[in-house]
Amino acid sequence: MKRILVLLAIVGAAACAHKKAAQEPVVPPPPPAAEAPASEEAAPVEVEPQVVTPVTDTPAQEALTYSLEELNAKGYLKPVFFDYDQSDIKSEFRDALEQNARFLARNPSVRVMMEGHCDERGTREYNIALGTRRAEAAKSYLVALGVDAGRLQTISYGKEKPFADCHDESCWSQNRRAHFVIIAK
Amino acid sequence: MKNWAFILSLSSVLLAAVPSAAQQDDLYLELRTPGIAKLNFSFLTLPDQPLWNQTLREDLLASEAFTLIESGVPSGGDPMKYFEALKGAGVDFYLSTSVEPSGTALVLRHNLYEVKSKKVILSKSYRGGFEAVPSMAHTLADELVLYLTGQKGLSLTKIAFVSDRTGHKEVWVMDADGGAHQPLTVHKSISFSPAWAPDGKTLYYASYLYGQPSLLALEWLEGRVRRLVPPKLKTATAPAPSPDGAWLAFAGAGADGNTDIHRLDLATGEAERLTFARGIDTDPAYAPMGNAIVFTSDRDGAPHIFLMDPRGLDARRITMEGGYNAEPRLSPDGRLLVYCAKEGNKFQVYLQDLLGGDRVRLTNSGSNESPFFSPNGRRILFASDRSGRFQLYTMDLNGGQVKQLTREGTNTQGAWSPYLK
Known part of the structure; x- marks a missing residue:
């Protein structure tokens, strides 16, 4: 069953690749799709080890050691950044999401609010919709990595709560993000 | 213009009353024509x-x-x-x-x-x-x-807007000339997108007060607030009441995270989804006769202005130029469309006569967003960062006679009231 799902996801990603990403529904490609050979036979073999499952020789569970504030301040959950007016997960952020998924697997009681943010070069309401897409894209990706969807909430702040305040790309790139806040441990 | 036939058919849908050529020598009618006598x-x-x-x-x-x-x-x-x-x-x-x-x-x-x-x-x-x-x-x-x-004046009308001068984005109201500022919400959250009911007694807006952005209705003279809860939707923003006050169009997203236009029956609380295309649909605004809704959609790849019938049927794109057009509003007679278009990294306000002709750019300094017609259709309210932080301004339909209304904090999303009794 897992094999079929992975194949479907790969075929879907390939079929969509030539279209504009912003229009696509937020179906995450499987993490190794870019690196995986196109062959239908080879792909599942490459994919299978990537699905995150709780590891038996877990290091100390961070959630048992630190307070909520400390967990968030220590940055265990990495943000994901987006291109302008886009909500697809870029390949360079797959590692970050896999790390996040591993953290969540190690700390099964942790619950997360996933915030979608946008830069100022969009209108207010449109950006709220775009931020919703970004948060959902990140959530779908984590769910595809095996995280229980019930532990993940999403909210969009559009351009209402920017991380950086200047008016050039150095700030805009910081503000186009899915940001993860641990809300329960 | 390939869209000509559509614009013409559109005009017959939208226009309330336009003086015919035979009446042009009548002073009363002549004065109603912007920028002439x-x-x-x-x-x-x-x-x-x-x-x-x-x-x-x-x-x-x-x-x-x-x-x-x-x-x-x-x-x-x-x-x-x-x-x-x-x-x-x-x-x-x-x-x-x-x-x-x-x-x-x-x-x-x-x-x-x-x-x-x-x-x-x-x-x-x-x-x-x-x-x-x-x-x-x-x-x-x-x-x-x-x-x-023969026209009602604007002097006793109001402008609702969003200001962060207290440290939180709250809904405020002021006189149309920029005087007498007064906070309407003290939610200490993020409240935004104010919209006047046609009777001027209720202000709809969106707020993060309850976590997810949701809709509220404020009877602003009495200070009574109630939350509107469209069933089955996770978020609801961009409220837009119909001219008869019966419906509230809004942008809503369900569990899939895709934002569409919906409408809420204000009498029954029943909500109905109006758009089903892929992509973001937001910024709804009713035509003044209530027989159409303009909105922003990126279903064609980038945000553009669309128009559909109030049941969500027959959606058609009405901006063909530019790569990012949003925040549409129609003039009180239904003839003119204002919206903002991204040029470089900033937005500019554009005016389009739906009877035909080229779009006209009305602003050129700073970024200019959220255009909104005065109730007599002779002025346009908008937000601009031309002086640094975003402030509210008004201008005439040629982009001239610019007047700054706000100076304290950052002020955005102005909504001009209807004539108040």
């Missing part, structure tokens, strides 16, 4: 009432119905002796005012003269305390606009 008007300035002078002057200019001419008549002078000079200066109508103290109050007696006939054609008196001087000027300005142009 203005009345040459002069009024006696009061030496001890600078606030009254300034308020009346700004109201008359903001009405876009008058060209103001210095009277040259000294205070206390008999206007009868100055009519030839007024006529020579091209003045059509002259307002004379006398001030009488009455206890702690003032009585202002006004006579409006038609210069040609030297006759008083309108007399008005107002009595009020010193704090009422601006509102006496507003009331007079609206009477003058109504009497001389």
Whole structure:
């Protein structure tokens, strides 16, 4: 069953690749799709080890050691950044999401609010919709990595709560993000 | 323009009433046409009432119905002796005012003269305390606009907007000339996208007060707030009441995270989804006759302005130029569309005549967003960061006569009230 799902996801990603990403529904490609050979036979073999499952020789569970504030301040959950007016997960952020998924697997009681943010070069309401897409894209990706969807909430702040305040790309790139806040441990 | 046939058919849907060519010599109709004829008007300035002078002057200019001419008549002078000079200066109508103290109050007696006939054609008196001087000027300005142009004036209308001056984005209200700022919400959250009900008594807005952005209805004179909960939706923003007050269109997203236009039946609380295309649909606004909804959609790849019937049928794209068009609003007669278009990294306000013709850019300095027509359709309210932080401004339909309304904090998303009773 897992094999079929992975194949479907790969075929879907390939079929969509030539279209504009912003229009696509937020179906995450499987993490190794870019690196995986196109062959239908080879792909599942490459994919299978990537699905995150709780590891038996877990290091100390961070959630048992630190307070909520400390967990968030220590940055265990990495943000994901987006291109302008886009909500697809870029390949360079797959590692970050896999790390996040591993953290969540190690700390099964942790619950997360996933915030979608946008830069100022969009209108207010449109950006709220775009931020919703970004948060959902990140959530779908984590769910595809095996995280229980019930532990993940999403909210969009559009351009209402920017991380950086200047008016050039150095700030805009910081503000186009899915940001993860641990809300329960 | 390949879209010509559609625009023409659109015009018959949207237009309320447009004067025919045969009526063009009628002064009343001519004055209703933006940017054409203005009345040459002069009024006696009061030496001890600078606030009254300034308020009346700004109201008359903001009405876009008058060209103001210095009277040259000294205070206390008999206007009868100055009519030839007024006529020579091209003045059509002259307002004379006398001030009488009455206890702690003032009585202002006004006579409006038609210069040609030297006759008083309108007399008005107002009595009020010193704090009422601006509102006496507003009331007079609206009477003058109504009497001389047949249009209701804007002086007693309000503007709702979003300000962060307290450290939180709250909904505020002010007079249409930028005076008398007053906070309407103290949610200490992020509240935004205010929209007036057609009766002017209820303000709809969106807020993060309950976590996810959701809709609220504020009876602003009584201060009563209630939450509107569209069933089965995770978020609800961008409220837009229908002209008959029966429906509230809004942008909502369900569990899939895709934002669509919905409408809420305000009597029953039932919600209905109106758009089903892929992509973001947001920024709904009803046409003034209630027979269409304009909105922003990126279903074609980038945000553009679309129009559909109020049940969500027959959606069609109406902006063909540019790569990012959003925040559409229609003029009160349904003929003109304003929206903002991204150029480089900034937005500019554009005006499009739906009867045809090229789009016209109205702004060029800074980023300019959230355009909104005045209830008489003669001015456009918008937010601009041309002076640094975003502030609210108004301008005429040519992009001229720009007036700054706010200065404190950051102020955005102005919504002009309907005429208030």
